[in-house]
Amino acid sequence: MAERLVVVGGDAGGMAAAAQARRMRPDLTDLEIIGFERGGRTSFAACGIPYRVAGLVAELDDLVARSPEEHRRRGIDIRVHHDVRAIDLDERTVEVVDLASGRILVEPFDQLLIGTGARPIRPDLPGIESEFVHGVQNLDDAEDLLAHAEDAGCRRVVVVGGGYIGLEMAEAFLMWGAHVTVVEAAGEVMRTLDCDMGALVRQAMQNHGIDVRTGVTVEGFEPGRVLTDHGPIDADLVVLGIGVQPNSELADEAGIKLGVRNSIVVDRRQRTSAEGVWAAGDCCQSIHLVSQQPVHVALGTVANRQARVAGINIGGGYASFPGVIGSAVTKLCATEIGRTGLTDAEAKAAAFDPVSAVIESKTRAGYYPDAAPIHVKVVVERGTGRVLGGQIVGGPGSAKRIDVIAVAITSGMTADELASTDLSYAPPFSPVWDPVLLAAREAAKLA
Amino acid sequence: MAERLVVVGGDAGGMAAAAQARRMRPDLTDLEIIGFERGGRTSFAACGIPYRVAGLVAELDDLVARSPEEHRRRGIDIRVHHDVRAIDLDERTVEVVDLASGRILVEPFDQLLIGTGARPIRPDLPGIESEFVHGVQNLDDAEDLLAHAEDAGCRRVVVVGGGYIGLEMAEAFLMWGAHVTVVEAAGEVMRTLDCDMGALVRQAMQNHGIDVRTGVTVEGFEPGRVLTDHGPIDADLVVLGIGVQPNSELADEAGIKLGVRNSIVVDRRQRTSAEGVWAAGDCCQSIHLVSQQPVHVALGTVANRQARVAGINIGGGYASFPGVIGSAVTKLCATEIGRTGLTDAEAKAAAFDPVSAVIESKTRAGYYPDAAPIHVKVVVERGTGRVLGGQIVGGPGSAKRIDVIAVAITSGMTADELASTDLSYAPPFSPVWDPVLLAAREAAKLA
Numbered sequence: 018m019a020e021r022l023v024v025v026g027g028d029a030g031g032m033a034a035a036a037q038a039r040r041m042r043p044d045l046t047d048l049e050i051i052g053f054e055r056g057g058r059t060s061f062a063a064c065g066i067p068y069r070v071a072g073l074v075a076e077l078d079d080l081v082a083r084s085p086e087e088h089r090r091r092g093i094d095i096r097v098h099h100d101v102r103a104i105d106l107d108e109r110t111v112e113v114v115d116l117a118s119g120r121i122l123v124e125p126f127d128q129l130l131i132g133t134g135a136r137p138i139r140p141d142l143p144g145i146e147s148e149f150v151h152g153v154q155n156l157d158d159a160e161d162l163l164a165h166a167e168d169a170g171c172r173r174v175v176v177v178g179g180g181y182i183g184l185e186m187a188e189a190f191l192m193w194g195a196h197v198t199v200v201e202a203a204g205e206v207m208r209t210l211d212c213d214m215g216a217l218v219r220q221a222m223q224n225h226g227i228d229v230r231t232g233v234t235v236e237g238f239e240p241g242r243v244l245t246d247h248g249p250i251d252a253d254l255v256v257l258g259i260g261v262q263p264n265s266e267l268a269d270e271a272g273i274k275l276g277v278r279n280s281i282v283v284d285r286r287q288r289t290s291a292e293g294v295w296a297a298g299d300c301c302q303s304i305h306l307v308s309q310q311p312v313h314v315a316l317g318t319v320a321n322r323q324a325r326v327a328g329i330n331i332g333g334g335y336a337s338f339p340g341v342i343g344s345a346v347t348k349l350c351a352t353e354i355g356r357t358g359l360t361d362a363e364a365k366a367a368a369f370d371p372v373s374a375v376i377e378s379k380t381r382a383g384y385y386p387d388a389a390p391i392h393v394k395v396v397v398e399r400g401t402g403r404v405l406g407g408q409i410v411g412g413p414g415s416a417k418r419i420d421v422i423a424v425a426i427t428s429g430m431t432a433d434e435l436a437s438t439d440l441s442y443a444p445p446f447s448p449v450w451d452p453v454l455l456a457a458r459e460a461a462k463l464a
Numbered sequence: 465m466a467e468r469l470v471v472v473g474g475d476a477g478g479m480a481a482a483a484q485a486r487r488m489r490p491d492l493t494d495l496e497i498i499g500f501e502r503g504g505r506t507s508f509a510a511c512g513i514p515y516r517v518a519g520l521v522a523e524l525d526d527l528v529a530r531s532p533e534e535h536r537r538r539g540i541d542i543r544v545h546h547d548v549r550a551i552d553l554d555e556r557t558v559e560v561v562d563l564a565s566g567r568i569l570v571e572p573f574d575q576l577l578i579g580t581g582a583r584p585i586r587p588d589l590p591g592i593e594s595e596f597v598h599g600v601q602n603l604d605d606a607e608d609l610l611a612h613a614e615d616a617g618c619r620r621v622v623v624v625g626g627g628y629i630g631l632e633m634a635e636a637f638l639m640w641g642a643h644v645t646v647v648e649a650a651g652e653v654m655r656t657l658d659c660d661m662g663a664l665v666r667q668a669m670q671n672h673g674i675d676v677r678t679g680v681t682v683e684g685f686e687p688g689r690v691l692t693d694h695g696p697i698d699a700d701l702v703v704l705g706i707g708v709q710p711n712s713e714l715a716d717e718a719g720i721k722l723g724v725r726n727s728i729v730v731d732r733r734q735r736t737s738a739e740g741v742w743a744a745g746d747c748c749q750s751i752h753l754v755s756q757q758p759v760h761v762a763l764g765t766v767a768n769r770q771a772r773v774a775g776i777n778i779g780g781g782y783a784s785f786p787g788v789i790g791s792a793v794t795k796l797c798a799t800e801i802g803r804t805g806l807t808d809a810e811a812k813a814a815a816f817d818p819v820s821a822v823i824e825s826k827t828r829a830g831y832y833p834d835a836a837p838i839h840v841k842v843v844v845e846r847g848t849g850r851v852l853g854g855q856i857v858g859g860p861g862s863a864k865r866i867d868v869i870a871v872a873i874t875s876g877m878t879a880d881e882l883a884s885t886d887l888s889y890a891p892p893f894s895p896v897w898d899p900v901l902l903a904a905r906e907a908a909k910l911a
Contacts, residue, residue: 062829062831064829064890317896318886318896319886321897322886339884340886348892385515385520386520418867420868423868423885423887425875429875437769438870439765439787440765441804441864441870445795449765
């Protein structure tokens, strides 16, 4: 009889793992794969939602990388609108509700993969359940948001939270011609950057016409307005961008161990604390390669990489997930933002003694058209000069330069070694000294 | 009495070294710096010439990073239109002709820095000295070329050589609306790439309307036409882009040791074979970090890095030049090209047993507007999986990704390690799996 793999969740964590396991064990009589997804779609790019809202993508379904039908054709029996309610580790079954009929199924498994993802944090505030307050995590959320935005006309949009989602949704509604207010409880936007770099992002937001309110705490929602500790703000629509929390209740209730921020603890092969139960994606914990501490990073890259590792292992191969270094990029109109490794503040929190340098340069040769300002910050360990992190804010062509620092961190380079690396140059792409090299050189001097 | 540093050449190799030495020894009574430049300008960006020709840069002088006056204000007594004709190592003097007056000066030195650069190769062909045949290495060349181009109207331009300069000059004259023919003696353009990647560049050239003639050898020039072994080609103007050769005759005649392609041999501190004589920039030899063989790489990045090392050492500090890996980028309209490390062919020539993978992906998430095709090739050593080189051809946002591979090579990463590096992702910048990661993963499988 075939071994039976049950997959909970139809997005990257679940489906990429299932697809990888299937590639390694293509014989259906050897491995049966059955998946359950609460929503109606599979393998969708949640990261693309802001661009659909912005009107840059025609249809929500354009964000679907692989539909349920395509998964089924590839030997993965995925059932949408099926909600897994419980895992019984002793009986090795899951209890599933068919949301269409209300019927309850009990499905046995030999191996179980949990890819339940994450959901936007909705703080317990008065009015948070109002129709005009939207979290955005899956395509159904996005559909609601779009419908509401079209109905409401959306002249006044309030985004709660000045992080990635906040920035991307703010950009999206700027493209609607809306008046956009971003409310951030902290003293500066983009808390994944140090404050000096966050300030550059805030200036860019303001230059693009966004009303940025830092140090302002949202206290509730009333029809047509957001209540804050600095008075009310009028709003036709509110988007929550204050982070996500892992959907780990199912695992927790089954007795599977949780870690940081209630994310599911996994080992380097993506095994949970329960025998034969795997997890991948936004519901999981990761290890940060620089701080060596557990973290919860809900990003599509991490989800896909973890899923691939889980799938190879379930498929009978060997793969290990080396960890994350927190690389991320985003943009706000013409302003690009990148970060990797530890910020100065994070490095201190991880007991490093960091020093850092920030340089301002240009994205291209100064004489080349559209050379734009770029700021690069490099954080290094005092004494050793080892690169711990990098942050970039600048014009077009800035953000992906962060990958150079990501590789340097991963390979344990010192700032001096990075500064003398033979990076490429041509006037349309860089000054002779690439801004990353300049920042590394300055940081090396301080180490 | 002050020590006296004489610098031969007013571009990057000479002036960046002089400026660095001056920063370290600012006291004029401790170090006197005198420089001689044959032309009329100093510290100019020769790499910018094609963009001046294209009309993207308003004035040739916009390409001057630091004028003679600025150098003088910073304590470097640079004299333009002064040609150093001989070096006497025994007497420790240089013989200089003041080109304006014809007067000959004999100038003593304690330390000598040779930054004589390189010049376009002009093969000994009939008619090569015709007025309509241009090499492009300094701003005076560019001035001649522009004057001629304006006079000639430039409907038909022939570029000899399908490398970086050839590509960039072809792009420049496309912007004039000229009919551009590129003649390349080899079987494929871009010989610094493997043929499979070069073919992608050729296709892009052809798509942009360039008449590409590969396997065609130029045999001479007659008024209004270029003679080849495949018949004549009409031309109002010809640009030579068949590489450069080091200006090393001065050093050679003084008995200083030359190496690869007659470039000046230097040690890791940029010292030549003669005591107290340094060299930096396009006239110098470098060591390739991957092949461990001497090479001649005439690029602005290398020149500036070598000059900085020479300047620190002359200034009494310690710095060493770690070598090159041959990173380079360029573009042709919307097609970007990058390369680093060894090609498959170069790896074989360096006695490696290489394997390589080429992938095709997109520059952005597939659903994001203007996602363009990108091809990435990763070359690895069989057995160890060590990354030896990379090549990229693709749409906007492609070229600078080569720097990720450059850092991986420099730090000795394997393709597997590169493939599992946490690179950044957001839909406007990359698919979830960055194309570089995909290529590394495929190469790792073959190793």
